[in-house]
Amino acid sequence: MEHLWFAYPLISASVLMIIDLVLWQWLHPRLLRRKLVCRLVLFVLFSMxxxxxGLSPLYPVPADWPVARHVLATILTIVWWLFGARTLTVLVVVVMEPRIGGKGHLLQDVMGAIIFLVAAVAAAGYVLDLPVKGLLATSGAVAIILGLAVQSTLGDVFSGIVLNATKPFRVDDWIRVDDIEGKVIEIDWRSTHLLTAEGSMAVIPNAMAAKTRIVNFSRPDHFHSVSLSIELSTRLRPSLVLDSLDKAILGCRELLAQPKASATVVKSGLRSVEYEVTGYVKSRDRRSAVRNQLYDLIHRQLAATETRLDQSRPTTRQSALLNTVGVLRMLSDEDRNQLEQHMRLGAYAAKDVVLAEGVLPDALYIIESGVLSVSIQRLDSWIEIGRMGPGELFGESGFVDGTPALGRFCAYTDCMIYRIDKADLEPWLQDHSELLGALAGLSRFRTKARAAVLETKPVLADPSGFMGWLRKNVTRFQVSRLPGPNDKMS
Known part of the structure; x- marks a missing residue:
């Protein structure tokens, strides 16, 4: 090969090695593919x-060469094997990284160690002309002795390889190993590191993790369970309690429709009955918030059911309901008694429209039991923006500024709703300006919530397949055929 820069091939090979080391340290670790390309090019030039x-990695260096040149040639030939092993290791990392993730280094390290071991044995056999069979026999005996000495450590290492290959969990997954629960922070050669809910670090040997039961709370990753148990008195009929629990479940919009949430009786005793509610949410981070919301909804639904059935209480159903409405708690007992006289109870079946969008409310509505869905019309469909339960009111815009309803209020389940007609309530509000101010604040809050939903652009599904391709190309063709400013119209 007559190349000018190969006039001194051994010196050129040494310079190429230095260039490889400099580039490998200089390029950013994130540019792994570029580093691999540079290393491949330098490895080819190094081989050339x-x-x-006059050297070949498959044969020893000629014995008649001068000592200095012989030593340099031997070192460079051994380096060729190690250089090739390192290049192959980087190639394996680039190929395997999309499959095992950027943090799954254990399997990569094991394969890299095997590649370097094979390269070292090959260099010893081909370049140094050592008796490889005797070397392998000696190393085998040493390996047996070391294996017996570090049997436990080797068990952890091979268990770690199995865990990385089968992938029962990955880094950032939330798992439970035996009775230890936490987030996977790292999987190294010997152990798996978990960050527990208490903020402490739990180190579990890989051999233990491979043999015991593993529960992965992050798989599948599109839904996560939320469960809670409630213990109630036996004086409440289970069928009524289950009905209230079902309404509370429907009142929580964050619970997924599939898998469907459910409420069941776990066990019954002489004094109490235990119920369990199970549902699913998209994000694990929302589990605590949804659980708290469910407790609040269950309390309100049960309170409404108990108030409706318990006639022995000195207070009326209307008074018990008014006590749960936030904007009406400021009223005195005398004012509340006057307001009760104008409350009229109405029953609505599921899907009944209580108040239509764009209609001026002629009454103030207060939900006693059930779940109400609030939706607005956008384009040609209805978008649900919220759900309401016992103790919430609507229709306040007709009293505050005389504007129509901003949404459609429809019964999501069977509902019992009180209404107070505008003719009865308007004169009464003139003497209670603080109540009118509270209704105005509620109206402003709902107006902002509706505006926020309207400002959100709808996500249009991108058609795929042949029809999507055809639509895109037809659109591109139509745009390209639009007449320009200099085109003549016929």
Whole structure:
């Protein structure tokens, strides 16, 4: 090979090695593919330099060479094997990284160690002309002795390889190993590191993790369970309690429709009955918030059911309901008694429209039991923006500023709703300006919530397949055929 820069092939090979080391340290670790390309190019040039110098990695260096040149040639030939092993290791990392993730280094390290071991044995056999069979026999005996000495450690290492290959969990997954629960922070050669809910670090040997039961709370990753148990008195009929629990479940919009949430009786005793509610949410981070919301909804639904059935209480159903409405708690007992006289109870079946969008409310509505869905019309469909339960009111816009309802209020389940007609309530509000101010604040809050929903652009599904391709190309063709400013119209 007559290359000017190969006039001194051994020196050229040494310079290429230095360039490789400098580039590998200089390039950012994130540019792994670029580093691999540079290393491949330098490895090819390094091989060409050795061949041009009369060297072959498959044969020993000629014995008649001068000592200095012989030593340099031997070192460079051994380096060729290690250089090739390192290049192959990087190639394996680039190929495997999309499959095992950027943090799954254990399997990569094991394969890299095997590659370097094979390269070292090959260099010893081909370049140094050592008796490889005797070396392998000696190393085998040493390996047996070391294996017996570090049997436990080797068990952890091979268990770690199995865990990385089968992938029962990955880094950032939330798992439970035996009775230890936490988030996977790292999987190294010997152990798996978990960050527990208390903020402490739990180190579990890989051999233990491979043999015991593993529960992965992050798989599948599109839904996560939320469960809670409630213990109630036996004086409440289970069928009525289950009905209230079902309404509370429907009142929580964050619970997924599939898998469907449910409420069941776990066990019954002489004094109490235990119920369990199970549902699913999209994000694990929302589990605590949804659980708290469910407790609040269950309390309100049960309170409404108990108030409706318990006639022995000195207070009326209307008074018990008014006590749960936030904007009406400021009223005195005398004012509340006057307001009760104008309350009229109405029953609505599921899907009944209580108040239509764009209609001026002629009454103030207060929900006693059930779940109400609030939706607005956008384009040609209805978008649900919220759900309401016992103790919530609507229709306040007709009293505050005389504007129509901003949404459609429809019964999501069977509902019992009180209404107070505008003719009865308007004169009464003139003497209670603080109540009118509270209704105005509620109206402003709902107006902002509706505006926020309207400002959100709808997500249009991108058609795929042949029809999507055809639509895109037809659109591109139509745009390209639009007449320009200089085109003549016929």
């Amino acid at each position: 330099a050795l061949l041009d110098g």
